[in-house]
Amino acid sequence: MNNLTVPPLIAFLFFPGGLFLMFGGMAYEWIDRKLVARFQNRIGPRWFQPLADVVKLLSKEEIIPQGVDRILFYLLPVLALSAALASALYVPIAGFAPAYSFKGDLVVTLYMLSVLTLCLGLAGANTPNRFALIGATRTLTQLFSYEAPFLLALLGPAIVAGTWTIGEINFYTQLHPWQMILTQPLGFVVALVGLMGKLELPPFDAPEAETEIVAGALTEYSGRGLALFRIGKNVELLIGLTLVSAFYLGGVGNPLLFVVKTVGLLFVMAVLQSLFARLRIDQTVGLWWRIGALLALLNLLVVALFRALA
Amino acid sequence: METSLPTPWQQALDKLRDWARINSPWAIHYNSGSCNGCDIEILATLTPRYDIERFGIKLQGSPRHADVLICTGPVTRQSRDRLLRIYEQMPDPKFVVAVGSCGISGGAFRGCYNIVGDISAVIPVNVYIPGCPPRPEAIIYGVVQLLETLKKPVA
Numbered sequence: 001m002n003n004l005t006v007p008p009l010i011a012f013l014f015f016p017g018g019l020f021l022m023f024g025g026m027a028y029e030w031i032d033r034k035l036v037a038r039f040q041n042r043i044g045p046r047w048f049q050p051l052a053d054v055v056k057l058l059s060k061e062e063i064i065p066q067g068v069d070r071i072l073f074y075l076l077p078v079l080a081l082s083a084a085l086a087s088a089l090y091v092p093i094a095g096f097a098p099a100y101s102f103k104g105d106l107v108v109t110l111y112m113l114s115v116l117t118l119c120l121g122l123a124g125a126n127t128p129n130r131f132a133l134i135g136a137t138r139t140l141t142q143l144f145s146y147e148a149p150f151l152l153a154l155l156g157p158a159i160v161a162g163t164w165t166i167g168e169i170n171f172y173t174q175l176h177p178w179q180m181i182l183t184q185p186l187g188f189v190v191a192l193v194g195l196m197g198k199l200e201l202p203p204f205d206a207p208e209a210e211t212e213i214v215a216g217a218l219t220e221y222s223g224r225g226l227a228l229f230r231i232g233k234n235v236e237l238l239i240g241l242t243l244v245s246a247f248y249l250g251g252v253g254n255p256l257l258f259v260v261k262t263v264g265l266l267f268v269m270a271v272l273q274s275l276f277a278r279l280r281i282d283q284t285v286g287l288w289w290r291i292g293a294l295l296a297l298l299n300l301l302v303v304a305l306f307r308a309l310a
Numbered sequence: 311m312e313t314s315l316p317t318p319w320q321q322a323l324d325k326l327r328d329w330a331r332i333n334s335p336w337a338i339h340y341n342s343g344s345c346n347g348c349d350i351e352i353l354a355t356l357t358p359r360y361d362i363e364r365f366g367i368k369l370q371g372s373p374r375h376a377d378v379l380i381c382t383g384p385v386t387r388q389s390r391d392r393l394l395r396i397y398e399q400m401p402d403p404k405f406v407v408a409v410g411s412c413g414i415s416g417g418a419f420r421g422c423y424n425i426v427g428d429i430s431a432v433i434p435v436n437v438y439i440p441g442c443p444p445r446p447e448a449i450i451y452g453v454v455q456l457l458e459t460l461k462k463p464v465a
């Protein structure tokens with residue numbers, strides 16, 4: 001049940017680095033949109049929709065608004081995407097062993113995943129647009145609310161497995177496929193919902209609520225910058241799903257298992273998305289700190305107790 | 311300006327770009343003084359019943375993200391500057407669809423003291439959709455017509 005390995009150069013350029021992640025992310029975005037459309041009794045987008053969106057955005061004019069820091073304006077989308085791509089190197093994408101791993105890469109990966117949100121917030125704060133400013137504030141507020149519970153939820157399996165290396169945790173969960181989901185259902189729920197908060201999917205889409213604040217932090221971005229942020233989000237969706245299924249659903253041992261588990265998770269997320277209406281930003285924060293963080297802490301406490309007793 | 315023929319590589323890229331543009335028109339909706347009838351029909355077009363996400367059409371809040379400006383009604387003196395500003399805020403390439411007879415000629419409001427004129431008096435319009443108000447099917451048909459014109463190479 002060991003994971004397969006890939007040579008470094010291929011890992012960096014094609015798989016699981018750059019190309020595969022981008023196209024995989026788009027495929028997952030399509031699955032998500034299609035599922036939500038089906039739940040709303042619509043036909044939904046065609047399979048190449050995300051690709052067409054990205055290519056179109058890349059070929060569009062990029063307007064740089066007055067009063068922004070030009071370097072930051074150019075740099076932030078690139079930084080966001082590259083952080084998302086870099087974090088994939090430590091994650092068992094598609095059931096292959098992580099391209100690199102070291103002790104404690106779990107923490108590094110999680111922080112690299114947050115860089116995207118941070119860039120989003122900075123991008124909004126960088127533009128003088130008032131909608132973008134409100135969007136940036138909300139993005140960063142939300143970052144502070146879901147990040148801690150999400151991290152705590154992912155620490156549960158790490159403590160049980162006795163290692164903070166993602167590859168080893170994945171290996172451990174493959175040996176004990178049912179252990180995590182049965183012993184830590186609380187952690188699983190918090191991790192899944194935390195992922196939705198991370199990706200700003202409904203009901204946690206207050207930062208980009210188009211009915212209130214136009215498009216949130218990305219209001220002033222057009223063309224290339226918007227496309228890069230979108231790809232970054234898709235990549236993060238893929239990585240997040242991989243992480244949660246590797247930690248809680250018995251690991252991702254081979255590509256087939258990977259697809260089954262991540263798409264299953266995505267299905268649950270799509271159901272939640274179409275089920276709930278958008279939360280206000282204060283409700284989001286309240287939910288995470290009053291319920292999410294407590295549940296994750298409880299989960300962690302139980303795990304630690306068992307470990308101390310065993 | 312270079313006058314050489316495009317290389318095969320460039321042609322392929324152009325094809326890809328046109329394909330993407332046709333398949334992913336993001337729209338923004340602006341009411342420059344209509345009676346709201348047309349706007350309600352546009353909103354009806356966006357509902358699950360007509361599901362224009364099938365064509366990749368998505369309503370965007372920000373003009374910076376949009377390709378198609380769907381505009382209704384005659385242009386009043388007050389909204390002229392806003393219409394112009396929204397048009398200027400959209401990144402190239404951009405297209406304008408005028409919905410309703412008011413957008414075509416001023417319609418019921420033609421000759422009013424507070425009207426600048428129809429939409430083409432202020433910004434260039436690519437497609438007109440007649441009707442008072444046009445049905446959602448007509449609006450979809452109009453947008454598809456716009457996408458058809460993109461397929462042909464501009465001489």
Ligand code: SF4
Pocket residue numbers: 343344345346347348382383384409410411412413417418441442443
């Ligand atoms: S065309 Fe008819 S429905 Fe549309 S704005 Fe004019 S009067 Fe109203």
